[in-house]
Amino acid sequence: MLTAPPAAAEQSTVEEAADPVRVMPLGDSITQGGSIGGYRLDLGTKLRAAGRTVDFVGSLADGPSSMPDRNHEGHPGWTIAQVDANVVNWLRTYTPRTVLLHIGTNDMYGSDPGGAPRRLSALVDKITAQAPNANVFVSTIIPIRFADATVRNYNAAIVPLLRAKGAAGKRVHVVDMYPSVPVSDLPDGIHPNAAGYSKMATTWFNALNSVPGSVGDPQQPQPGGSCxxxxxxxxxxxxxxxxxxxxxxxxxxxxxxxxxxxxxxxxxxxxxxxxxxxxxxxxxxxxxxxxxxxxxxxxxxxxxxxxxxxxxxxxxxxx
CATH class of the missing domain: 2.60.40.290 (Immunoglobulin-like)
Structure with missing residues (x-):
């Protein structure tokens, strides 16, 4: 997927947790994920289970109250241009080490879907200029039931643009999200259900694990001090x-x-x-x-x- 009598308890010493890696989920309503927390719910669970200490960051917080980490920058209805107009301030405020970008869905049924790849390229350039040391994972967008040809054209156009940025030394990584979510997991033709979001989480997780340092190193408990x-x-x-x-x-x-x-x-x-x-x-x-x-x-x-x-x-x- 990725290119580029009750007895007293005795508590043993636990390794001090490392500073969490700040990860910014960035995009539109598919990143926001509605009341179920989108892909962020399962992705956070997978990362914690793998011993990764991460902190999702952003100005918004959504998902079930039981969700341990609800922050993100997923803005329902937003286009690439709207994210572009705000992203520098978000990057300055939250200083993420890793960015997960899924954007372009709302551009597909806007007035200029053909110009969306150019707008995405400019947005990614703005992100890498503001945060040159951050790993920026940019995914192809998932299907739209009623605009599949337009989505495919967009995805086909952005992949070489993004790969060229990685080849030029920028920390830009392409994640092929489109095949991860079947149309059958899109109840309204646009937004995934819980099964679809879980599949997105798996694709993000695999991509993050393929880039050393993007979500830190797994925490290793000290011998004899793990429980x-x-x-x-x-x-x-x-x-x-x-x-x-x-x-x-x-x-x-x-x-x-x-x-x-x-x-x-x-x-x-x-x-x-x-x-x-x-x-x-x-x-x-x-x-x-x-x-x-x-x-x-x-x-x-x-x-x-x-x-x-x-x-x-x-x-x-x-x-």
Whole structure:
């Protein structure tokens, strides 16, 4: 796609997160994405899961309230010329390291679709002049059901213009978005549904990953310092007790695999365990289905312990 009794929890040391990479989603209503947050919702999720610390920037904020990062510069109904008239101020204000530009849809049914490639070229030149060190990803636009030939002509014209800028040393990267979204994912013929936006997010994500530094480097947790474990006794009876352990990933990077260690009271052994695999007294590793934890995510495992004496657990450690 791209060219150019409850036991106390013990928290281990977590690597300090790097400064987030400022990414500006730039364009029209397809960037704004309506109430579902457009491609920005799934793209943010993919980047965080890949250990990328990014901050979407812009003067607007849209999407569901649960969306962690809602900022952007997607202006519904805007043409290339309208973005061009405002982009320098936005770049000065938000200083993005990376720009994601999808623009031209509204020009396709305007008065001069034939001049749109020239206008886009001038806009990209303005962006690279104002922010020469930023990576500027410029995509072909997605289909329009009732103007497909016009869209295809526009996309065919802009690709060589953009590639020439990259060949001249500008940090301009072409992303072929057009084939990513089928017309069947455009309920009104213009704007994607959630499935279409998710496909756009995948294409952006793959393009960003292909350019080193465009979204920083994945955060690597320090050895032995990637998760926390909170253990508690949830029930007891004469001859045993039940306990539950919550494993949490507090880092900015996705966690793949975890190991929790704790000890049982003398004479107790684990008689049954779910949500993990146990060995020793006691080491529990993740089950196949719960080993991957996104940033901030948690999972639990539980067990039954048999033995005499009061129920208790040591402080649990996690790595």
């Amino acid at each position: 926390t474990a909170t253990a508690q006794v949830t029930g007891d009876w004469n001859g045993g007790f039940q306990a539950e352990v919550t494993v949490t990933n507090p880092t900015a990077a996705a966690l793949t695999g975890w190991t929790v260690r704790f000890t049982l009271p003398g004479g107790h052994t684990v008689s049954q365990l779910w949500g993990g695999a146990a060995s020793g007294s006691v080491v529990v590793t993740n089950a196949p289905y719960n080993g991957v934890l996104a940033p901030g995510a948690s999972t639990t495992f539980g067990f039954l312990a048999a033995g005499s004496g009061a129920p208790a657990l040591s402080a649990a450690t996690c790595a």
